[in-house]
Amino acid sequence: MKILMVCLGNICRSPLAHGVMQHLVEQQGLGWHIDSAGTGGWHVGAPPDHRAIAVARRHGIDISGQRAQQLQPHHLNSFDHIFAMDRSNLRNLLAMADTPAQRARIRLFLDDREVPDPYYEDDLFESVFQMVEARCQEWIELLKRTK
Numbered sequence: 001m002k003i004l005m006v007c008l009g010n011i012c013r014s015p016l017a018h019g020v021m022q023h024l025v026e027q028q029g030l031g032w033h034i035d036s037a038g039t040g041g042w043h044v045g046a047p048p049d050h051r052a053i054a055v056a057r058r059h060g061i062d063i064s065g066q067r068a069q070q071l072q073p074h075h076l077n078s079f080d081h082i083f084a085m086d087r088s089n090l091r092n093l094l095a096m097a098d099t100p101a102q103r104a105r106i107r108l109f110l111d112d113r114e115v116p117d118p119y120y121e122d123d124l125f126e127s128v129f130q131m132v133e134a135r136c137q138e139w140i141e142l143l144k145r146t147k
């Protein structure tokens with residue numbers, strides 16, 4: 001199973017979703033491959049935002065080794081599930097997809113809600129972490145059944 005988490009900058013939300021999912025997958029010995037990317041390229045090569053690193057660390061997860069990458073068309077073929085953090089990310093992903101098979105792999109991480117962008121709001125990092133962690137646990141249970 002290969003899962004890609006996608007947000008705008010790949011320095012706040014998707015690195016948290018990537019790190020939490022990887023942590024849970026490793027805990028359960030699932031051997032799934034987890035990665036993340038941003039629809040924008042401004043932060044390519046950079047580590048996650050220091051506030052994302054800090055909130056993950058407070059919860060026992062080290063995401064400091066991640067480096068931002070920009071979403072590329074080939075990602076749409078090399079992952080089984082591609083999760084968009086918000087509707088703008090979802091639109092950008094769907095615009096990049098050109099086959100029904102690619103579109104079928106793309107969806108909102110939270111189904112009918114968005115993960116709020118914490119970049120300009122320090123206070124949001126903790127609640128973003130909480131919603132990401134809860135949803136990662138749900139996705140693992142759902143995806144284990146569809147394997």
Ligand code: 4NP
Nearest residue numbers: 007008009010011012013119
């Ligand atoms: P992210 O947050 O999409 O969760 O990584 C953002 C990071 C950077 C910017 C916007 C959102 N930015 O405009 O640089």
